[in-house]
Amino acid sequence: MSVTESDIPEVFFSDGWITAVEYLVSSGKEGTVFCCLAAPHTGHDRLAVKVHRSRDHRSFKNDAVYLSGRAMGVSLDGSRGLKSSGMPDRRLERAVTKRSKRGKAAIQHSWINHEFNTLQVLHQAGARVPEPFTMSGHAMLMEYLGDADGPAPQLKHVALERQRAVEMFTGLMREIELWLACDRIHGDLSPFNILYWQGRAMVIDFPQAVNPHENPDSLLLLERDIRNVATYFQPFGVVADPTRIAQELWYRFMRGTL
Numbered sequence: 001m002s003v004t005e006s007d008i009p010e011v012f013f014s015d016g017w018i019t020a021v022e023y024l025v026s027s028g029k030e031g032t033v034f035c036c037l038a039a040p041h042t043g044h045d046r047l048a049v050k051v052h053r054s055r056d057h058r059s060f061k062n063d064a065v066y067l068s069g070r071a072m073g074v075s076l077d078g079s080r081g082l083k084s085s086g087m088p089d090r091r092l093e094r095a096v097t098k099r100s101k102r103g104k105a106a107i108q109h110s111w112i113n114h115e116f117n118t119l120q121v122l123h124q125a126g127a128r129v130p131e132p133f134t135m136s137g138h139a140m141l142m143e144y145l146g147d148a149d150g151p152a153p154q155l156k157h158v159a160l161e162r163q164r165a166v167e168m169f170t171g172l173m174r175e176i177e178l179w180l181a182c183d184r185i186h187g188d189l190s191p192f193n194i195l196y197w198q199g200r201a202m203v204i205d206f207p208q209a210v211n212p213h214e215n216p217d218s219l220l221l222l223e224r225d226i227r228n229v230a231t232y233f234q235p236f237g238v239v240a241d242p243t244r245i246a247q248e249l250w251y252r253f254m255r256g257t258l
């Protein structure tokens with residue numbers, strides 16, 4: 001079943017965040033994004049609503065890689081934030097491992113809470129990610145990157161001259177470093193998840209982000225993210241060694257000197 005406007009939580013309207021849905025921005029594998037008109041007191045013209053697909057229709061490739069090491073002490077009532085400490089719920093962990101109905105529901109809430117929580121942490125740290133405002137059920141409300149003419153283009157569709165490409169690549173490496181200092185690796189970074197807005201790169205789509213203290217595949221995921229970005233910038237004249245960059249960052253992360 002596809003996600004429609006009716007899946008946008010009523011509370012986003014009744015709590016005075018948005019007044020109307022303007023248009024559908026994207027309907028992808030994992031999430032559907034709508035551009036909404038913001039209530040005037042929010043100080044924004046538009047806000048983005050991202051609705052995650054229901055658990056039975058999601059298709060996260062190899063979700064075990066991302067869930068590995070993630071604390072699954074999630075609340076099933078949709079309350080905010082993934083608990084990463086506290087008493088582990090062994091029955092819930094077993095349900096997750098077996099992918100039972102309850103386990104799948106926990107994973108679903110985990111993805112949503114996790115993306116919202118990650119955006120909160122990174123935005124507070126000054127990262128160039130959309131500001132998250134609130135979440136409810138399977139949906140979250142965040143800063144809209146775009147204007148009346150449409151959403152910001154994905155970096156994939158932007159042509160850059162060399163000097164600008166070098167600056168943007170360097171800036172993105174600094175972002176990756178900042179995320180790592182906040183104990184986050186994106187895990188699915190690509191020019192599709194980077195939007196080009198007001199001359200700068202903004203990174204989106206964090207549900208699969210991993211904690212490098214907990215996930216055993218962290219260095220591989222970090223290097224893959226860096227390689228995906230480097231490969232995109234290569235035709236614009238950016239020369240980089242993703243393995244070396246990843247290893248240097250990882251070394252500083254392990255030493256606590258980021």
Ligand SMILES: Nc1ncnc2c1ncn2[C@@H]1O[C@H](COP(=O)(O)OP(=O)(O)OP(=O)(O)O)[C@@H](O)[C@H]1O
Pocket residue numbers: 025026027028029030031032033048050130142143144145146151152154192193204205206
């Ligand atoms: N805050 C935002 N402002 C403007 N556009 C956005 C925003 N967030 C997402 N989008 C648009 O919606 C698309 C899908 O968002 P996102 O990548 O977060 O979801 P997804 O679950 O990965 O979907 P897909 O499977 O299509 O990648 C993005 O590529 C982008 O074009």
Ligand SMILES: [Mg+2]
Pocket residue numbers: 028192193205
């Ligand atoms: Mg995406």
